[in-house]
Amino acid sequence: MESTLNIELCISQLTLIEGDYRLGFHVATDAYRETYLDVLSFTVGTLQNRGNPVPYAPQHRGFLELDFSLEMEMVPAVEKQFQ
Numbered sequence: 001m002e003s004t005l006n007i008e009l010c011i012s013q014l015t016l017i018e019g020d021y022r023l024g025f026h027v028a029t030d031a032y033r034e035t036y037l038d039v040l041s042f043t044v045g046t047l048q049n050r051g052n053p054v055p056y057a058p059q060h061r062g063f064l065e066l067d068f069s070l071e072m073e074m075v076p077a078v079e080k081q082f083q
Contacts, residue, residue: 002077005029012067017058018046 005027023040027033 004075004077006073006075008071010069012069016044017061018044019058 022038024037026035
């Protein structure tokens with residue numbers, strides 16, 4: 001019997017510098033292992049300069065830190081019953 005894995009990821013705050021981003025994930029269990037690349041792609045644009053000095057180029061500005069929670073639930077598949 002197959003089961004379904006439900007995954008819910010909640011990122012409380014995500015501050016990204018401008019650039020193109022791709023989201024993927026990896027699932028590994030005793031019976032299954034797979035990598036899913038490019039599930040979502042998005043672009044973050046440049047903020048308007050409001051009198052502040054021009055920032056350094058994106059590749060020279062810091063690291064990304066996520067405040068997140070992750071929940072997983074294994075849901076058994078329902079067998080089809082024929083009448």
